[in-house]
Amino acid sequence: MRRILTWLSILTAAAFAQTSFSEDSLNVVANDPGGSFSAAWVDYNGDGNLDLFVANGDDFTSTPLNNFLYRNDGGGDFFPITSGAIAADLTDTRGCSWGDYDNDGDPDLFVAVAFDDNSLYRNDGGDNFTKMTPSEVGSIVSDGGGSLGACWGDYDNDGDLDLFVANDSGFADLPCFLYENDGSGFFTRVLDGTAFPMVNAYGPHRSASWGDYDNDGYIDLFLARFGRNELYHNLGGSGFEKILSGDIVNDQSVSAGGSWGDYDNDGDLDLFVPNGLDLGMSNDFYRNNGDGSFTRLLDNQAYPMLDADNAASSSWIDYDNDGDLDLFIANVLGTFTKGDSGTRFISGENGLYQNNGDGTFTRMTDTGAYPMVAGGDNTFAGIWGDYNNDGALDLFTAVAQGNNRLFRQDGNSNHWLQVKLEGTESNRSAIGARVEVSAAIFDNRVRQIREITSQDGANTQNGLMAGFGLGNAALVDTLIVHWPSGIMQAIYNVATDQVLTIVESANQPPYRQFALPDTSSQVGHYLIYDLIGLETFVDPDGDSLSFSAFSADTNIALAESFPPGYLFVYPVGAGTTEVVVIADDLFGGTAADTFLISVSESSPPVVANAIPDTVLNLDAAADFRRDLGTVFSNPSGDSLLFSAESFNSTVAFAEVSGDTLIVTPAVPYSREHALI
Known part of the structure; x- marks a missing residue:
């Protein structure tokens, strides 16, 4: 089901609240050295605390290392899990991805291995995992592949997670893998290269990430590689089209990954691509044009993240x-020679770029407030999550040589909301679901979107939740979830500063069929809408709908609904505001429509043709009549209601019949003329 979004995009310079970070160097997760290439935050035991998985390679010594799993017991008190299937494996692990492939309520782990078969660990509850065999789950764990990255995603929206694996053909002469989940947790490798061209993709692929860039409700695939990157458009679950035109697939790069995100809050996913690996190539940044095409951004002043820093992840x-x-970019150490510029040493300074609120960015360089941007590390991944549950995002960096690092954010006064989704008709992890929120932030109406994803960038997973910063907004006016199943749920007046869990409703909710258009009016000039007659909302189950409405700014307009389905909007002050209309089927299903109303001050009627003084002759016994519609006009174009009164009823009487003024002489008065 296509997502139809109407956006009011307001880009203004935001009022920044000061933030700073402290390095938590004594934490156990920062004191286990390993050749760490990938990491993921995940609440694997469902206790509400983010646990940590770290994928280790060979730390450039050709000696495989154990992967790390840490259980968070609350407040950032981590306990290393040193026994069991995950801890026992000694493989050159390069990538990882968590997702509930068997829909049993807990996330499972897939790891991409460079020189051996990949591994899938089923979560059995608690700290217990089982390493799956080919007879249990198929060739997903026996195909080999020289795998460097993987990502879960329900590409056909059938309610279970499928898997894509990015392979480097230089490690093994194999293409990338796509596996379809049959619903029981058994996977079949997709081999139809005509319908699924990505399964014929050979080459030095580094990682992949799913993202619905065209808002049609189906996740698309970006595949990062050396050379020309690849973009595959989902054709509704039955196959993919390989995109051949546009900058994204024609720029020559040495790309490590791709990160989807709506940086400009216009309702569609933009794409950042980190490049590097010792070749000194600048990064790539593409703005979504909203029509399936992208524009490459080239202004290094406005977008300093374009600078060449030897990027490994974002x-x-x-x-x-x-x-x-x-935006955060993980950079590695390196040297490169380019043209006549000579050899350049790259110190591995990570990049943290603050969005200025106007579509531009500022690089954070204060190593006191932001110690993660100091150089000297081989950082291959940076994952963000609130490990101590204080509302501020913290950072863990995976370092290929030496100890990993943990940075605790000290926080600020801004509000926040974390949304955790649980699918019922959709996959249990809700991967591919989109969350929209609307709130008044720093005096602007701001709408934001997030997608639940199994890869936030190369080697990076930020916890299977949708996180929103909300500035000074203490309330989210509207929260809408677009589930992969096509179900949409809306919640209104949501308190901030909480972790909100939303379970997908099996009830078929109503949906908006015909949007109410933006409109204009004047103070005091009310508007009435017949929501039933206009067929604004439709309920697939045929449930009766009740309606409610509110205005985002009651100083501009008031909004209220009346049975059986009337919307009343009353303008009270000049300005522009958003009106939200909600349809509720009384079984937990809701739908919403929003429109803008621009209100101006009301203009009073004016005299267009004045009535001249008139003399009535009593002997003639005649009254005086005049069409008042020719006397007065209204610049607002509204209908006028007329009334009349005589200041001396002993001379004449005045009344209005319809739009006609009637003046009748008083009888008897005198035999003289009466002047009116």
Whole structure:
């Protein structure tokens, strides 16, 4: 089902709230050295605390290392899990992805292995995992592949998670893999290269990420590689089209990954691509045009993240909770020679870029407030999550040589909301679901979107939740979830500063059929809409609908609904505001429509043709009549209601019949003329 979104995009310079970070160097997760290439925050045991998984390779010594799993017991008190299937494996692990492939309520783990078969670990509850065999789950764990990355995603929206694996053909002469879940947790490798061209993709692929860039309700695939990157458009679950035109697939790059995110809050996913690996190539940034095409952004002053820094990974987050997405880039050490510029040494300084709120960014360079941007590390991934549950996003960086690092954010006064989804008709992890929120932030109406994803960037997973910064907004006016199943749920007046869990409703909710258009009016000139007659909303189950409405700014307009289905909007002050109309089927299903009303001050009627003084002759016994519609006009174009009164009823009487003024002489008065 196509997502139809109407956006009021307001880009203004935001009022920044000061943030800073402290390095938590004594934490156990920062004191286990390993050749760490990938990491993920995940609440694997369902206790409400983010646990941590770290994928380790060979730390450039050709000696495989154990992967790390840490259980968070609350407040950032991590306990290392040193026994069991995950801890026992010694493989050159490069990528990881968590998702509930068997829909049993807990996330499972897939790891991409460079020189051996990949591994799938089923979550059995608690700290217990089982390493799955080919007889249990299919060739997903026996195909080999030289795998560097993987991502779960329900590409056909059938309610279970499928898997894509990015392979480097230089490690093994194999293409990338796509596996279809049959619903029982058994996977079949997709081999139809005509319908699914990505399964014929050979080459040095580094990672992949799903994202619905065209808002049609089906996740599309970006595949990062050396050379020309690849973009595959989902054709409704039955296949994919390989995109051949546009900058994204024609720029020559050495790309590590891709991060989808709506940095400009216009309702569609933009794409950042980190490039590097010792070749000194600048990064790529593409703005979504809203029509399935992208524009490459080239202004290094406005977008300093384009600078060449030897990038290995990236991730969009709103670390300062101000209502727009910021960007983190993990950079590795290296040297490169380019043209006549000679050899350049790259110190591995990570990049943190604050969104200025006007579509531009500022690079954070204060190593006191932002110690993660100091150089010297081989950082391959940076994952963001609130590990101590204080509402501020913290950062863990995976370092290929030496100890990993943990940075605790000290927070600010801005509000926030974390949304955790649980699918019922959709996959249990809700991967591919989209969450929209609307709130008044720093005097602007701001709408934001997030998608639940299994890869926030190369080697990066930020916890299977949708996080929103909300600035000074203490309330979210509207929260809408678009589930992969096509179900839409809406919640209104949501309190901020909480982790909100939403379970997908099996009830078929109503949906908006015909949008109410933006309109204009004047103070005191009310508007009435017949929501039933206009067929604004439809309920697939045939349930009767009740309606409610509210205005985002009651100083501009009031909104109220009346049975059986009338919307009343009364303008009270000049300005523009949003009106939200809600349809409720009384079984937990809701739908919403929004429109803008621009209100101007009302203009009073004016005299267009004045009535001249008139003499009535009593002997003639005649009254005086005049069409008042020719006397008065209204600049507002509204109908006028007339009344009349005589100031001396002993001379004449005045009345209005319809639009006609009637003046009748008083009888008897005198035999003289009466002047009116």
